[in-house]
Amino acid sequence: MPQLILLNKPYGVICQFSDHPTHPTLKSCVPLPGVYPAGRLDTDSEGLLLLTGDGTLQHRIADPRWKLPKTYWVQVEGEPKEEQLEKLRQGVDLGDFITQPAQVRRIETPELWPRNPPVRFRKTVPDCWLEIIISEGKNRQVRRMTAKAGLPTLRLVRVAIGPWRLDGLQPGEMRQLEVSLQDLPRPGAAGRKPGAGASDRSQAPAAKGGKGPTFRFARNRKD
Template structure:
């Protein structure tokens, strides 16, 4: 039987157990032995990180050929119009190639959203809004590069779901475990 942990990674935490002396690591939050991250999440991003004690499951989660959908809540600078959303839905040309089409929609700020430390910069003359983006690939910093390419830089990035798993009910810095 495989075990999986769903961890709500706070902003500023690096996705490794070994300490680098600069940032908090997974070791500061997860004491269960034998678990390893199935994928990564940038230090400046928050949200769902899966960890497992099963190498085959870890591979299945991270292998691009399985194309597990990853859903993000993205706060962007400005308010994207339908044309910008259509560009995200059709695939965005980045320096390393065209992204696969994404599911993209405007959303209300998530209910019960936790505060971020440090807070997102605020500019009184530039509005922000939230998008829900679902992708099926994982290029380096892909969401940030996609929103910037369509003219709406990412201010805050929260991964809400991977495949069947989500952050629902898991506070920042906390984890939930299950057998699968």
């Protein structure tokens, strides 16, 4: 079966293997030949990145037609009002396109690893964390969405893609799985639990209730 790599991409690492003049690349995290990202994650964003050497699997994961849900924990500047959250849920006009409806809820401060460099805060402006689930993945989409809603993003961590999640991976750490194409979510069922033949049976975090996320990392409130 095809191999899938789950990587916790650190902040500042660019999603390419070729050398870059100012940023570390995936070579600093993934010492394996012949694998490529199935999708991308901005250089200034952190968290789950999927890689594989299987072209069919890579296309299946990255192709937007399959609409695999992507779950982000987003630290935003400001105290969100319900109308701002509802704007994110209904879809945001970003000028070049209108985003599809998203699942958005406020969450407790998650227990994450310290970011390097730390987030810059303004002492006079509050901040909070949101969980945002989208099925798209256009360039800097989540950051643009929150900015349009008046909630600039301070820190962005992707914690799940479809049925795969970080599950305790620290920055730069990876986990390898065997994945059957037959067990991947079908259109209209993205995010469901893989079938019995899949090696990874975890799902994206539930978006119900008001409790915070369940992942456990070293707590660091102010990064």
